[in-house]
Amino acid sequence: MIRYDALAALPVRAALPALDDALAGHGTAVLVAPPGTGKTTLVPLALAGLLGEGPARRVVVAEPRRIAARAAARRMAWLLGEEVGRSVGYTVRGERVVGRHARVEVVTTGVLLQRLQRDQESAGVDVVVLDECHERHLDADTAAAFLWDVRETLRPELRLVAASATTDAQGWARLLGGAPVVEARGAAYEVEVVWAPPARPVRPPHGLWVDPALTAHVASVVRRALAERSGDVLCFLPGVGEIARVAGQLGDPRDLGDVEVLQVHGRAPAAVQDAVLAPGERRRVVLTTSVAESSLTVPGVRVVVDSGLAREPRVDHARGLSALTTVRASQAAGRQRAGRAGREAPGTVYRCWAEAEDARLPRFPAPEIKVADLTAFALQAACWGDPDASGLALLDPPPGGAMAAAREVLTAIGAVDPAGRATPRGLRLARLGLHPRLGRALLDAAPLVGVERAAEVVALLSEEAPRTYGDDLAAAVRTATRGGDAYAGRWRAEVRRLRAVAAGSGLPAHGEAAAGPSVASPPAGTGGGPAGSGAAGSGAAGSGAAGSGAAGSGAAGSGADRAAGVVAALAFPERVGRWAGGSWLMVSGTRAEAAEGSALRGCEWLAVAAADRPVGKGHARVRLGAVVDEDVARLAGGALLDGRDEVHWGDGDVVARRVERLGAVELAVRPLPDAAPALVRGALLAGLRQEGFGLLRWSAEAGVLRQRLAFLRLHLGEPWPDVSDDALHARVDEWLEPELGRARRRADLARLDAGQALARLLPWADGTAAHLDELAPERIAVPSGSRIRIDYGDPEQPVLAVKLQEMFGLHESPAVAGVPLLVHLLSPAGRPAAVTADLASFWQDGYRGVRAELRGRYPKHPWPEDPATAEPTRHTNARLRR
Numbered sequence: 001m002i003r004y005d006a007l008a009a010l011p012v013r014a015a016l017p018a019l020d021d022a023l024a025g026h027g028t029a030v031l032v033a034p035p036g037t038g039k040t041t042l043v044p045l046a047l048a049g050l051l052g053e054g055p056a057r058r059v060v061v062a063e064p065r066r067i068a069a070r071a072a073a074r075r076m077a078w079l080l081g082e083e084v085g086r087s088v089g090y091t092v093r094g095e096r097v098v099g100r101h102a103r104v105e106v107v108t109t110g111v112l113l114q115r116l117q118r119d120q121e122s123a124g125v126d127v128v129v130l131d132e133c134h135e136r137h138l139d140a141d142t143a144a145a146f147l148w149d150v151r152e153t154l155r156p157e158l159r160l161v162a163a164s165a166t167t168d169a170q171g172w173a174r175l176l177g178g179a180p181v182v183e184a185r186g187a188a189y190e191v192e193v194v195w196a197p198p199a200r201p202v203r204p205p206h207g208l209w210v211d212p213a214l215t216a217h218v219a220s221v222v223r224r225a226l227a228e229r230s231g232d233v234l235c236f237l238p239g240v241g242e243i244a245r246v247a248g249q250l251g252d253p254r255d256l257g258d259v260e261v262l263q264v265h266g267r268a269p270a271a272v273q274d275a276v277l278a279p280g281e282r283r284r285v286v287l288t289t290s291v292a293e294s295s296l297t298v299p300g301v302r303v304v305v306d307s308g309l310a311r312e313p314r315v316d317h318a319r320g321l322s323a324l325t326t327v328r329a330s331q332a333a334g335r336q337r338a339g340r341a342g343r344e345a346p347g348t349v350y351r352c353w354a355e356a357e358d359a360r361l362p363r364f365p366a367p368e369i370k371v372a373d374l375t376a377f378a379l380q381a382a383c384w385g386d387p388d389a390s391g392l393a394l395l396d397p398p399p400g401g402a403m404a405a406a407r408e409v410l411t412a413i414g415a416v417d418p419a420g421r422a423t424p425r426g427l428r429l430a431r432l433g434l435h436p437r438l439g440r441a442l443l444d445a446a447p448l449v450g451v452e453r454a455a456e457v458v459a460l461l462s463e464e465a466p467r468t469y470g471d472d473l474a475a476a477v478r479t480a481t482r483g484g485d486a487y488a489g490r491w492r493a494e495v496r497r498l499r500a501v502a503a504g505s506g507l508p509a510h511g512e513a514a515a516g517p518s519v520a521s522p523p524a525g526t527g528g529g530p531a532g533s534g535a536a537g538s539g540a541a542g543s544g545a546a547g548s549g550a551a552g553s554g555a556a557g558s559g560a561d562r563a564a565g566v567v568a569a570l571a572f573p574e575r576v577g578r579w580a581g582g583s584w585l586m587v588s589g590t591r592a593e594a595a596e597g598s599a600l601r602g603c604e605w606l607a608v609a610a611a612d613r614p615v616g617k618g619h620a621r622v623r624l625g626a627v628v629d630e631d632v633a634r635l636a637g638g639a640l641l642d643g644r645d646e647v648h649w650g651d652g653d654v655v656a657r658r659v660e661r662l663g664a665v666e667l668a669v670r671p672l673p674d675a676a677p678a679l680v681r682g683a684l685l686a687g688l689r690q691e692g693f694g695l696l697r698w699s700a701e702a703g704v705l706r707q708r709l710a711f712l713r714l715h716l717g718e719p720w721p722d723v724s725d726d727a728l729h730a731r732v733d734e735w736l737e738p739e740l741g742r743a744r745r746r747a748d749l750a751r752l753d754a755g756q757a758l759a760r761l762l763p764w765a766d767g768t769a770a771h772l773d774e775l776a777p778e779r780i781a782v783p784s785g786s787r788i789r790i791d792y793g794d795p796e797q798p799v800l801a802v803k804l805q806e807m808f809g810l811h812e813s814p815a816v817a818g819v820p821l822l823v824h825l826l827s828p829a830g831r832p833a834a835v836t837a838d839l840a841s842f843w844q845d846g847y848r849g850v851r852a853e854l855r856g857r858y859p860k861h862p863w864p865e866d867p868a869t870a871e872p873t874r875h876t877n878a879r880l881r882r
Contacts, residue, residue: 001081002051010038015184016046018823020054022048023127023159027151028179031163034186035336036297036343039163040068040131041075047127047161048103050080050087061106064137066092067264067291072131073097073106076295093433094493109139110433116146117383117430120154127159133165133172133334137396138368140541142380145392146870148176149384165336168364168395175393191304196221199571205309205326207612208239213321213800214352215242218307219249219388221350222285226256229348231302233285233691234292236337237311238326240265241467243287250285257283264288290333304341304349306334312365313372315402329360349437367396374398375436377404379415381421383430387420412639413440432501438462439572445563447501455498456481459491461571465624471598473609473626474564492498555782565628568607569636575608576633578665583619587637587663592620603627607636630667637662645672649681649687653746654680680744687746689729695749696736702755707792708776709758714795716775717818719763736794775817783810783872790821797822797837804833804850805862807868813839828876843868 007013022029032041040061048058063069075089080087088099090106092360098105107115109130116122130144144162151158162172162179165659173179175621181294202211218235225233243263250261260282279299286298290310310329320660328338334351341347351358369377377398381389387407389398410416415436416424422430429439438458445454456477469476569576574593579583583593584606592608594600600622610624634641643660654677660668688695698706712720721727728735739752762769779787784806800814801824813820813836825834825842833850836842847867855863860877864870 003079003165003762005467006079007038007042007045007051012038012042012184013046015182016043016121018180019043019047019161022180022182023161026178026180028159028160028176028183029162030169030176030179031161031184032169032181033163033165033184035165035339037184037186039165039184040072041079043161043163044104044106044129045076045079045088047129047159048087050103056103058124059104059127059129060112060122060125060139061104061131062109062112062143063106063131063139064109064135065291066095066108068132069106069108073104076106094490094497109137111141112137112143112688113380114145114431116150116431117380119426120146120150121707122147122150122155122158122383125158129163130163131163132165133162134168134364135370136365136367138372138377140372141367141369141394141396142377142392143390144175145394146380146384148393149391152177165339167258168444171395175395189344189346191338191342191346192348193338194348194350195355196350196354197357198354205238207323207325208241208311209236209240209445210309210326212245213243214307214309216249218242218305218352219246221305221352222246223256224251225261225303225305225348225350226283227287228747229303231345231349232280232286232298232300233287233303233305233780234286234298234301235305235307236292236329237287237289237307238311239324242309243289244305244507247416251493256285258868260284262286263378265291290329292340298340299344301340302345302347303344304337306337306349306351308334308353309353310365310662313368315371315373323610327366328361330365331358332360332364334358345822357750365836369394369396369398374402374406375409378403378479379410379430379436382410382416382420382422383427387416387422399824410436413437417439433497434458434462437571441567442498442502444570444664445567449559449563449566451499451502452495453559454567455495455502455563456560457567458571459494461567461624463487463490464610471594471622471624472600473568473624474561475599477560477564490525531692561627563634563819564626565607566635568609569628569632572609573636573640573664574609575611576607576628576636576662576665577606577727578633579604579606585665586620586664587633589639590620590663591618592622592625594622594625600625600627605629605633607632632868633662633665634667641667645679647672647675647677647683649683649690652687654683654687654744656680656683681740684740684743684749685729685732687749688732691753692725695746696752696754696757697750698754702753702758704778704792705755705758707762707795708772708778711792711795711798711819712772712776712817715819719766719768721761721763723758723761731761777816779818780814780821781808782814783808784874785872786874790816799824801826801827801832803830803874806872806874807839807866808862808864808872810872811840811843811868827854828861840868 015033019029019031031039031043044059044061045051046054048055049058061072063072069090069092071090073084076088077084077086082088084090085097085099085102087102088104089102091098091111092108092367093110128147130140133140133144134463147160148159162176162177169181185585198213198217202214202217218237220235222235235246237246243265247261247263250256255458255644260280263394264286265288284300292298308329309326310333311324311325314323314325331375338349347765381387381392386392388403407416407420410426411418413436414423415429416422429436432439432442434442437603438461442454442458457473460473460477462482465480469479480488554621574588575586577586577592579602585591585593586608592611600606605628606622606625607628609623611620611622613620640663641660643658646659647654647656649655656672658670658672659666706723709721709723711723732740736757740755743749743752762772776792777790779789780800781787782802786806788800789800793799797819798816798821800821804825804827813823815821820837822835822837823839824832825836827833833854834842836848851863862870862873862877
C-alpha cells in the first residue's frame with residue numbers, strides 16, 4: 001500500500017512537472033532541492049512510474065556511500081509499502097538486494113562505474129539519477145562524464161539527472177549540454193545558529209590528527225545542547241577515532257538523562273545504521289561522520305552540533321603517501337549539516353567555531369579529482385578509450401602531474417601500454433572493483449600464496465581496519481578472521497567476493513600456493529617501472545619466500561604471515577623498507593617509523609601498507625605493515641632492481657664500488673678496483689668542487705701566478721683568463737685534463753702541479769702571454785735598487801711591502817698595468833709603519849709623525865728631514881759612513 005500521505009508531505013512533488021518537462025525536452029536536468037524535500041526518494045519513484053503516473057521506466061540512482069544507498073532503497077520501499085527488493089532494490093559492493101521486477105535500483109557510484117565499463121550502453125536503463133553530486137567524489141564525476149559520453153554517442157534517449165541540495169548548478173548544467181535547472185522549494189524549518197567556539201585556541205588538524213582539546217570541547221557542546229534544547233542531537237565529527245573519543249568524553253548515558261549514544265559511520269554495524277534511521281524510544285545523541293550530511297534523514301533530530309571538520313583524500317607526492325587528511329569543512333557542508341536540524345521542526349545548530357571564521361571557509365569541498373590519487377581514475381579513463389581524459393566532460397580537468405604519476409603506476413603493473421591504452425590485464429583490473437594496486441596484488445599474489453589468503457589480505461587493505469586491530473597486517477588478518485564485529489563481517493563478505501572474481505582465472509584456492517621453485521616468472525602482463533611507481537618485479541618469489549621473523553607477525557614461515565607480506569609488497573613496492581638507524585628506509589627514499597611498542601620495530605624488512613605523517617615529523621609513520629624478507633622485496637620491486645658501478649667522492653677521497661639497489665635501498669656493496677676512467681674522473685671533479693683546488697699541489701710560484709692572472713683579468717679583461725673556482729671548473733678540460741686523466745685518488749691530485757697546468761690558460765695564441773711579466777711582474781725595482789715581490793692577493797690593488805728608507809726620493813707611487821700599488825712602508829724591523837697609495841702626499845704630511853715615533857727607536861737607520869730628496873738605502877747609517 002503506497003503511503004500517499006507521506007509522499008504528499010514531500011515538497012519536491014511540486015517540482016516534478018518541471019523535471020518531467022526538462023527530461024522530455026532536453027533529456028537532462030539539474031535538480032536543486034534542499035535537504036528533506038524528497039529528491040532522493042520521491043523523484044526516482046515518480047520517474048519510474050511507480051506512483052501511478054507516467055510511463056514505466058527503469059531508474060538507477062547513484063549514491064556516493066553504501067549506507068546512503070541502502071537507506072534510500074529502504075525508504076523508497078517503505079513509501080511504496082513493500083519490502084526492499086520488489087519494486088525498489090539496491091546494490092553495493094558485496095551485497096545485492098534486487099528483485100526480478102525492480103524498477104528502481106540504488107547503487108553506489110563505484111558499482112555504476114563497473115557496470116558502465118562492462119556495458120557502455122547501459123541496456124535497459126531509462127534514467128540515471130546522480131544524487132549528492134555536490135560532494136564531488138571522483139567516482140561520481142567519472143560516472144557523470146561516462147554517462148554523458150554514452151548519451152552523446154550511443155543512447156541519446158538515456159535521461160540524466162544531477163541532483164543535489166547545494167551545488168554549482170550552472171556548472172553542472174553546462175556539463176550536461178545546457179541542461180535546464182529545476183529548483184524545488186524546501187519546507188525546511190528555520191534553524192537557529194549558535195556560535196560555540198572553544199574558550200582557548202586549539203591547534204589546527206594535521207593528517208589524521210585532531211587536537212584532543214577540540215574533541216573535548218565538542219563533547220561539552222553536546223552536553224550543553226542536551227541541556228538547552230529538546231529533541232535528538234546529531235553531532236558531526238571528521239572520523240571514527242574522534243567519534244569514539246567524544247563518546248568516551250560524554251561519559252555514562254545515564255548521567256546525560258538516560259540518553260542513548262549511537263556511533264554512525266561507514267564501518268558501523270548495519271543494525272546500528274538501521275537504528276539511527278528509525279525513530280528512537282529514548283532521546284538520542286548520534287555521533288556521525290559526513291555520511292549523514294546527505295541522503296539520510298535521521299528522525300527526531302532537532303539539534304546539530306558541528307565540529308567544523310571533515311576528511312578528504314590527499315596525496316603526498318614527495319613521500320609517496322596517499323591517505324585521508326583532516327580539513328576545515330566547507331560552507332556548503334556546513335549548510336548541509338545544519339539542514340539536518342530543520343527537517344521535521346524548527347531546530348538549532350551549534351557551530352564549534354567563531355562566526356568571524358565562517359566567511360573564510362572554502363565555499364565547496366575540494367573536488368577529489370584535484371587532490372586524490374588518480375590511479376584508479378586513469379585506469380577507468382584508459383578502459384573507456386580516453387587515456388588522458390581530454391575528451392571527458394568533467395567539471396575540473398585532472399591535474400597533469402597526478403595523471404602522469406598514475407600512468408606511471410599503471411604502466412608498471414601492465415595495466416596500460418606505452419601509449420596509455422588499456423591492456424587486457426588492465427581491463428581485468430578495472431573490473432575487480434579494487435584500486436589497481438590491490439587488484440594487481442590479488443592477481444599476482446594468488447599464484448604464490450593461494451587465492452584464499454591473497455583475498456583475505458586484499459580485503460583487509462581495501463577498507464581501513466579499526467585501529468584496535470593494530471599495525472601488524474598479518475595479525476590484523478587473524479583478528480578479522482576470528483572477529484565478530486561489523487568490520488569483520490564486511491571483511492568476510494569481501495573475501496568471498498574477491499575469491500569469486502579470482503576463481504575464473506584458474507588460480508589455486510583454499511590457501512594452497514602454486515607449486516614450483518622459489519623464484520618463478522610473474523603472471524603475464526606484469527610490467528616494470530621507475531622507482532616509486534609501484535612497479536612489478538621481473539621475478540616472483542615462490543613458496544620459498546617468507547617473512548624474516550625478526551619481529552611482528554609471529555612465525556615467519558607461516559602461510560598467513562607470508563601472504564600478508566607478499567600482498568602488501570606487491571601492492572606498494574615503493575613502500576618496502578629496510579631497517580637502518582631506528583627506522584626503515586623505503587624503496588621510494590622516504591623513511592618510515594613504527595609507533596613505540598609496536599611489534600614491527602626492528603624487523604629487517606617491512607612492507608608498509610598504510611602510513612601517514614605525524615605533526616612535526618619528516619618521516620612517515622607506519623599504520624599497517626607486514627614483515628617480509630629480501631626475497632619478497634626483490635619479488636615486488638624487481639623492475640626497481642639496479643646493479644651499477646658507483647664511483648663518487650666521499651669521505652675525502654674517491655669511493656669506487658659495485659652496488660645493487662632496490663630503489664633507494666642498498667642490497668649489496670663490494671669494492672670496485674678497476675672503475676671506468678670516466679667515472680673516476682667524474683668523482684675527482686666532484687671532489688675538486690666540494691673541497692676546492694687546494695687538493696692540487698700549489699707551489700709558491702703557482703699560487704702567485706693565479707693571483708697575477710686574477711689581477712690582469714680584473715683590470716684588463718680578455719684575453720687574460722678568468723681563474724676563479726667556477727671558471728676553472730668550467731674549463732677543466734683545457735688546463736687540467738692531461739694530469740687529471742692519470743689520477744685515481746686524492747693522493748694523485750696532491751701530486752699534480754697546479755702551476756704547470758694553469759699556464760695552459762695563458763693567451764699564447766696571440767702572443768699576449770709574453771707580456772705577463774711586463775704587465776704583472778712578480779717583483780718590481782725600488783729606488784734603493786732592491787727588487788721587491790708584489791703581493792697580488794687583493795686583485796683590486798696589489799701590495800708592495802718595502803722598508804721606508806728604500807723609497808726615499810720617489811715622488812710617485814709605483815704602478816703595474818696602470819694600477820697604483822698600495823705601498824706598505826715598513827720599519828727597520830719589518831713592521832708596517834705606514835700604508836699609502838700616494839707617496840708624494842705621505843712625504844709631505846705623514847712622514848713627520850712616523851719619523852718622530854721611530855727615529856729614537858731605530859737610531860742606526862737614516863731619518864732625513866726631507867725624504868723626497870734623500871738617497872734611498874737598504875743599509876744602516878754605519879754602512880753608509882763606510
